[in-house]
Amino acid sequence: MKKMIFFISIFFIFIFIASNQAVAFPEGLQPSTEKMLIGSWEVSVYISPAEIAQMLGESLPQNLSIALTGSGSHTYHVGGKCNTDGQVTLRLNLEGQELPLNFLVRHAGTWEIHDNIIVETNINSVVTPNDPITMNVVNVSPEYQSMFTPASGDSTSMKIIHISEKIAELKMMESPYRSFTLRKKIGK
Numbered sequence: 001m002k003k004m005i006f007f008i009s010i011f012f013i014f015i016f017i018a019s020n021q022a023v024a025f026p027e028g029l030q031p032s033t034e035k036m037l038i039g040s041w042e043v044s045v046y047i048s049p050a051e052i053a054q055m056l057g058e059s060l061p062q063n064l065s066i067a068l069t070g071s072g073s074h075t076y077h078v079g080g081k082c083n084t085d086g087q088v089t090l091r092l093n094l095e096g097q098e099l100p101l102n103f104l105v106r107h108a109g110t111w112e113i114h115d116n117i118i119v120e121t122n123i124n125s126v127v128t129p130n131d132p133i134t135m136n137v138v139n140v141s142p143e144y145q146s147m148f149t150p151a152s153g154d155s156t157s158m159k160i161i162h163i164s165e166k167i168a169e170l171k172m173m174e175s176p177y178r179s180f181t182l183r184k185k186i187g188k
Contacts, residue, residue: 033113036163037076041182043086044071049093055175067091072105074182082111082120087130101137102130107150113160117173121155 047055049065060066072086084107092099107125111118127149129135157173168182 040185
């Protein structure tokens with residue numbers, strides 16, 4: 001169950017990363033990393049059944065596969081605050097029968113940069129079932145609700161691989177093989 005918390009916290013982190021497109025700035029006029037991060041970013045993530053099996057290891061039954069898709073918006077504010085609004089779908093597949101669990105995710109926290117590593121700390125997160133099937137699963141098994149909600153004070157760290165005014169590429173420190181794409185929202 002605790003590994004599932006880690007898995008869902010990946011969604012909160014997915015709110016960061018990108019491709020290798022760069023913006024050229026004249027010498028000495030490169031904006032600081034902090035200034036480039038400030039604003040709203042569009043994010044999406046797909047974590048395959050193989051990646052989830054690798055993350056969960058021995059605790060995942062052989063006849064069960066899980067995939068995760070998510071999309072949303074992550075905003076870094078001046079003053080070290082951040083927030084996320086998004087949707088996550090867990091697709092559970094047990095012996096060919098698929099059960100999608102759909103959640104709305106809202107997250108508020110703080111952020112700071114240390115040696116090119118973004119550290120985000122959760123202050124408040126709310127994960128809400130987004131359809132009747134998911135609501136029934138959560139009602140029958142309330143541990144699902146707590147599994148998907150990170151505790152206040154939990155932190156995640158992402159190494160900044162590349163950042164420009166339009167794109168950020170980050171790699172999770174807790175899960176170094178996991179990277180995400182962020183694209184700056186125009187006019188935000």
